[in-house]
Amino acid sequence: MLIVSLVASVVALALGCLGLLGFCVWLLRQQRRQAEEQAKRDAVRDRRIKDLVQQLDVYAEGSARMGDRLEELARLVAPLPDKLVQLEQRDPNNFSFSQAAKLVGMGASVDDLTHSCGLSQSEAELMSKLHKARKP
The missing domain is CATH 1.20.5 (Single alpha-helices involved in coiled-coils or other helix-helix interfaces)
Structure with missing residues (x-):
């Protein structure tokens, strides 16, 4: 009887170890x-x-x-x-570009600018376009 119980305990222990081994493999x-x-x-x-x-x-x-x-x-x-100041001061007998801009603001034409301010045709056109574009 002691041997049977010892064998049963060893078998139970072996099954427990196999179960634990299977669980470790699953975890791995x-x-x-x-x-x-x-x-x-x-x-x-x-x-x-x-x-x-x-x-x-x-x-x-x-x-x-x-x-x-x-x-x-x-x-x-x-x-x-500085270049603008130089351009405005290049000929004291002529109006400055700022004065030409004021004339454009008052409605002066390109021809008016060329005659009264001494600007070239292209300068007068540029002044006219620049300052008319600024008007709302």
């Missing part, structure tokens, strides 16, 4: 499956990060080029007020 498979899924999610995330970095590089490069262009335009525009 679950862990591997989750690791594979995580690796896929990581790959997607890494591709997305790479795409975003490339977009950011493109935007940064565009911004830098735009900044360079703005600096170039600022350099080109900076001397214009």
Whole structure:
């Protein structure tokens, strides 16, 4: 009887160990499956990060080029007020461009500007177009 109970205990212990081994195998498979899924999610995330970095590089490069262009335009525009003063003062007997602009505002024609202000035909046309465009 003692032997039967001992054999039954050993069999029960062996079945328990097999059950525990089966559970460990199941847990190992679950862990591997989750690791594979995580690796896929990581790959997607890494591709997305790479795409975003490339977009950011493109935007940064565009911004830098735009900044360079703005600096170039600022350099080109900076001397214009002085040049305008020089143009206005080039012949003291003639009206200045600002006075010609006032005449255009009062309705003077291109011919009026060429005769009264001493402007060339093209200068008078330019003044007329510029100042008429500013009127609402």
